[in-house]
Amino acid sequence: MDGRAWPALRIALATSVVALGLVAPALGQVIEVGPGGVSKISAPSIITAEGARPIARPSAASPQIAPAAPGLAAPLLDKAGTASALSPRLLEAIAYVESRFDTRAISPKGAVGMMQLMPKTAASLGVDPANPEANARGGADYLRKLLVRFDNNVELAVAAYNAGPEAVTRHGGVPPYPETRAYVAAVMDYLARTSVPETR
Numbered sequence: 001m002d003g004r005a006w007p008a009l010r011i012a013l014a015t016s017v018v019a020l021g022l023v024a025p026a027l028g029q030v031i032e033v034g035p036g037g038v039s040k041i042s043a044p045s046i047i048t049a050e051g052a053r054p055i056a057r058p059s060a061a062s063p064q065i066a067p068a069a070p071g072l073a074a075p076l077l078d079k080a081g082t083a084s085a086l087s088p089r090l091l092e093a094i095a096y097v098e099s100r101f102d103t104r105a106i107s108p109k110g111a112v113g114m115m116q117l118m119p120k121t122a123a124s125l126g127v128d129p130a131n132p133e134a135n136a137r138g139g140a141d142y143l144r145k146l147l148v149r150f151d152n153n154v155e156l157a158v159a160a161y162n163a164g165p166e167a168v169t170r171h172g173g174v175p176p177y178p179e180t181r182a183y184v185a186a187v188m189d190y191l192a193r194t195s196v197p198e199t200r
Helices: 072-083 087-099 121-127 132-149 155-164 163-169 178-192
Strands: 031-035 037-041 045-048 052-054
Touching: 072 087, 072 132, 087 132, 087 155, 087 178, 121 132, 132 155, 155 163, 155 178
Parallel strands: none
Antiparallel strands: 031 037, 031 052, 045 052
């Protein structure tokens, strides 16, 4: 981060708090969705076409730090975050859960690229979802619009990124869909495992 003050971000979770772009380290339970239904697990999970699967637990010798965006993804997310006045780490969390930073990912529903933009959403944002830089920018712009719509509530914006803003509005909060709840939990867990150095 370049010292710029990020907009205040608010979220109420029993295990982690996101405020002013800073994340308090925390551990949380995440809902895993599999062929047998829904069960609570202690590890973070990632949403795939097959359902949710746990991400490997860190070893005792390994700190609970979320993985950094690799190679091509990191500068694209940094640039997109700066342009949209968003913490790049928040974009990393979305990109990690959506695609594991795979710029060539295509979902069974047709979502494209690292930020998994649906073609209709990408068209409304004026970006080519197959272009990695445009995909990152489009995802950031869309997330910024959701944060504005939901009064900078990160949990609701993240839920809307997954389920659509109408579903969040209709349910008055995170929709009761197992996939969406697992998705929100996985994004928040990524943020909670982020190491944020203190600035004085």
